[in-house]
Amino acid sequence: MTTATSYPNAPDLAADDYIVIGLATCFVKEDGEVHQIEVIEPIPSAALEALLKGIPTSYRFAYATTLGSVLDGETPSLPPDFPASAQFGEEFVPRVYAAARTYKRRESAKSHIPVGTSYTELSYSIERKRVLNAARVVTKEDNVKQHSHTHKVL
Numbered sequence: 810m811t812t813a814t815s816y817p818n819a820p821d822l823a824a825d826d827y828i829v830i831g832l833a834t835c836f837v838k839e840d841g842e843v844h845q846i847e848v849i850e851p852i853p854s855a856a857l858e859a860l861l862k863g864i865p866t867s868y869r870f871a872y873a874t875t876l877g878s879v880l881d882g883e884t885p886s887l888p889p890d891f892p893a894s895a896q897f898g899e900e901f902v903p904r905v906y907a908a909a910r911t912y913k914r915r916e917s918a919k920s921h922i923p924v925g926t927s928y929t930e931l932s933y934s935i936e937r938k939r940v941l942n943a944a945r946v947v948t949k950e951d952n953v954k955q956h957s958h959t960h961k962v963l
Contacts, residue, residue: 816880819906824877827912827919828905829857831868832891833898834933836940843940849891850898851908854918861921865934873922876909890927899941 816822829852836843852860852871860866872888879888885897885905898904912918922928 816876816883816906818883818903819909822876822906822909822913824875824880826876826909827873827924828876828879828909829854829871829873829912829922830879830888830905831871832895833867833939834869834935835867836938837942838940843938846941847892847895848898848941849885849888849895849901851901851905853908854911854915857918857921860931861928863932865932865936867933867935867939868931869933870927870929870931871922872927873919873924875924876905879905 831850831852833848833850835846835848837846838844847869852868857871860868860871872890874888879885880902883902885901887893887895
């Protein structure tokens with residue numbers, strides 16, 4: 810039995826829809842220094858299946874739950890087993906809606922982690938740091954030199 814729809818911005822979703830969220834170790838660059846933070850993010854079904862195959866990831870664990878337990882209306886609520894110091898990722902609400910839709914479309918992905926349990930056997934690695942506020946600065950040296958005959962009609 811499905812619960813009545815309770816999300817005005819996502820009428821196709823209900824509070825009992827399946828979702829996986831993860832605790833990721835990320836970094837923020839401030840005043841020339843890099844600081845480590847913990848971020849709560851939704852994990853779509855395709856990403857979850859890749860993580861379960863053992864690719865290195867910044868996620869420490871993945872937790873399966875329902876949409877209603879991580880959202881109080883349009884406000885994210887801290888799930889159990891997550892540290893109080895963790896913060897929600899950017900655009901968490903629309904991203905959790907999008908991730909929930911992937912599990913509706915791919916029902917078999919729900920069998921990997923039962924609701925209410927955590928999966929900790931991920932290949933956790935922060936060797937490649939995930940910097941959230943990194944700015945890419947393009948310089949003149951980034952231009953690719955072309956051969957002198959590239960634009961000539963021969």
